[in-house]
Amino acid sequence: MPRTPEGKPDFSGTYEWPKDPGGVRGRGSATIFDSKKFAPLKPGGEKFTEARNGDPRHDEPRDLCLPAGFPAGFLSANAMQFIQNKDYIVLAHEFMRQMRIVPLDGRPHREGIEPTYYGDPVGHWEGDTLVIVSKNFKRWALDDYHYTDPDQFRYHSDAVTFTERFKWKDAKTIAYDLTVDDPKIFTKPWSQSFEIASKPEWDKDGLWEYVCEENNRCPGGKCAAN
């Protein structure tokens, strides 16, 4: 297992997006959550899924280049690069230039800030496991399940806390567990285990630029003239 000079596991490198080898496959290539992992819905809780209503901002916000958010964006089928030092780990994802800068220096979550698409992440070590807890989200897409069923757009609430656990499984694989604690929707937290495959052969190119606004020719399903 690679280690930093401080003796912590070193996750710096280039990777595929998280996959669940035994999990469900959706219509798209992005990883989606397995509904069998979900905790029971809270009676009277906030809506977990919504049907399409014809408004592109509601039905397909990314078609207008609105953010993917976490965790949907992190599960999207693009390359990732992690860069780590003693005080931070940067989790960069090619899709829509996602970049989460996660402090590892023991600071608390920020307070009094506006809800965000990617949350406010803070990391700590539990032995050789990197634990990242993220809070302060706005209600947004949980995953890409609406690619499979356009009338079932899954949302997490603004009360959600995501806890990620990274641990080297073998020389080429990170075991990645994601816990969803969303007390407005579910009766209890639930988790799904994924794997993140190392892709050192992608190091030479690194991540490519991905500017959604560059040439988005059919926003909202209305295409530009040729």
Added chain:
Amino acid sequence: MRKLVLILALAGVMPVWAHHSFAAEFDDRKPIKVTGTVTKVEWQNPHIWFYVDVKDADGKMTNWAFSGGAPGQLMRRGIRKTSIQPGMTVQVEGFMAKDGSHNASGGRVTFPDGSQVFTAGSEDRLPGQGRGDAKQ
């Protein structure tokens, strides 16, 4: 080179993905399969677009625009900007845009020598996977 691209493109039946769902822009009940000459390639995000002049039975020329994957995804599949260039004759299979314009997803490109590349960028909705069968 083209054979290399073909091999890489087919390896692992690589899944494809778009920044939006297929249904947001394209209609899988409206397949399209045309042959023509590439006039322009936009190797840009969030999807590449390539334009093809297609002549119909009456001799009328229409310029169709086809959407592919994101450049980064295609490059990791071995497909480069040089794989599809203006002047090339291509057959393109995909699905038409929902708005009825001359825009479409371009799932599969076939060159005159029979080699193919999957340029698809819209979910796994490759030609033959829609609700209608592609017709010439």
